[in-house]
Amino acid sequence: MSEVNGFSIKQTSEQTGLSDDTIRYYEKIGLLPRAERKANGHRVYRSEDINSMNIILCLKKTGMSLDDMKPYLHLSYGDDLTEFPELYRMLQDHKKNIENQIVELQIIVDFINIKLNRKNVNDSKIH
Amino acid sequence: MSEVNGFSIKQTSEQTGLSDDTIRYYEKIGLLPRAERKANGHRVYRSEDINSMNIILCLKKTGMSLDDMKPYLHLSYGDDLTEFPELYRMLQDHKKNIENQIVELQIIVDFINIKLNRKNVNDSKIH
DNA sequence: ACTTGACTTGGAGTAAGCTCCAAGTTGTAC
DNA sequence: GTACAACTTGGAGCTTACTCCAAGTCAAGT
CATH class of the missing domain: 1.10.1660.10 (Multidrug-efflux Transporter Regulator; Chain: A; Domain 2)
Structure with missing residues (x-):
């Protein structure tokens, strides 16, 4: 083991x-x-x-x-990401996406909080 | 229209x-x-x-x-969520899940930042 | 010697969530 | 009246990501 x-x-x-x-x-x-x-x-x-x-x-x-x-x-261990500009850009884009996801999820949490307090569903837009 | x-x-x-x-x-x-x-x-x-x-x-x-x-x-418009305790609990759970997702995503963003700065990939654990 | 258990392989099957298709109808534009 | 675009339907097909299966191998335990 x-x-x-x-x-x-x-x-x-x-x-x-x-x-x-x-x-x-x-x-x-x-x-x-x-x-x-x-x-x-x-x-x-x-x-x-x-x-x-x-x-x-x-x-x-x-x-x-x-x-x-x-x-x-x-990619192997020592590879320099800057040698793969496409990958580098993809990873940056991916990071942006995740950051956007976080913002959206936070909005949804706020939305759920409203639902849980107002105690009904289906009556408001998020955007 | x-x-x-x-x-x-x-x-x-x-x-x-x-x-x-x-x-x-x-x-x-x-x-x-x-x-x-x-x-x-x-x-x-x-x-x-x-x-x-x-x-x-x-x-x-x-x-x-x-x-x-x-x-x-x-659920329709005026429905009171507290009349549906299972739904209420599911929604609370779902909120917890999203909050966890946010935390994990934040960790991954930090991880990507390290990658983008250190300029290599595959060399560290996240957990 | 025989059973048991942990593995191997290729390939089939599954679930979710679409996406596309063929054949038909309807309404407007020329 | 005929072409065209925007729909309708039921059903087939597709992609992703597994998940399961049958048949076989191999090593260890009794």
Whole structure:
């Protein structure tokens, strides 16, 4: 169970909250690189892989599709983002989107608060 | 084009940003009530309907499924939310979820800022 | 030797949310 | 009266993101 030997798919699933089927699916669609296999064919994961999965989970929460994540995940460790101006711009745009999402969500929270206090629904516009 | 005669599906589509197919689909699945028809069978929409669609769009942004929206949209104007304790609780829960979403998104924005400044990706955990 | 459990594979199935299509009707413009 | 645009309907098809399945392999335990 120590990291020197890597983690099984089940351990990885437990650590990330992704199901083992989902992890295999991410490999199948090329979102995760083909995992190393042990002699018996079983997948082995290391902390970098788990790190990648956490990044996937984070980007997913912001509404990014699995397909759009691929370019980010395919960058390797030391890569300088400024060498990929399109990616850099996409990430900036994505940040803007998230900031807008936050503003909109805040508006919706205010709206719900009004509903919860006025105790009815369907009677006002948000915009 | 004035509201007295209501809006066509196309006008409604333009006002809400939902495609006409999507509006018909929402009617088909019972998310929107069956729209009034003109003598020729064409759908007519009024500002309450457009209001409902805006509410749908807002709830959608917070990740609520179309199915979960139904009970809220089926409440009528004057209905007192406290008469529907389950709905009231669901709405409170939903607000909590959105507030959590906001916190998480803020963390991701911070993370992206680090990436944009450090100019590389894939090298740190968020949690 | 045999069972059990954790895995492997390719591929099928599922759910949500649209999106598109064909065939038909209606109303206006020329 | 004929072309055209804007609708109608039911139903098929599509995309995303899983989720499940059958059949097989392999290692460890009894």
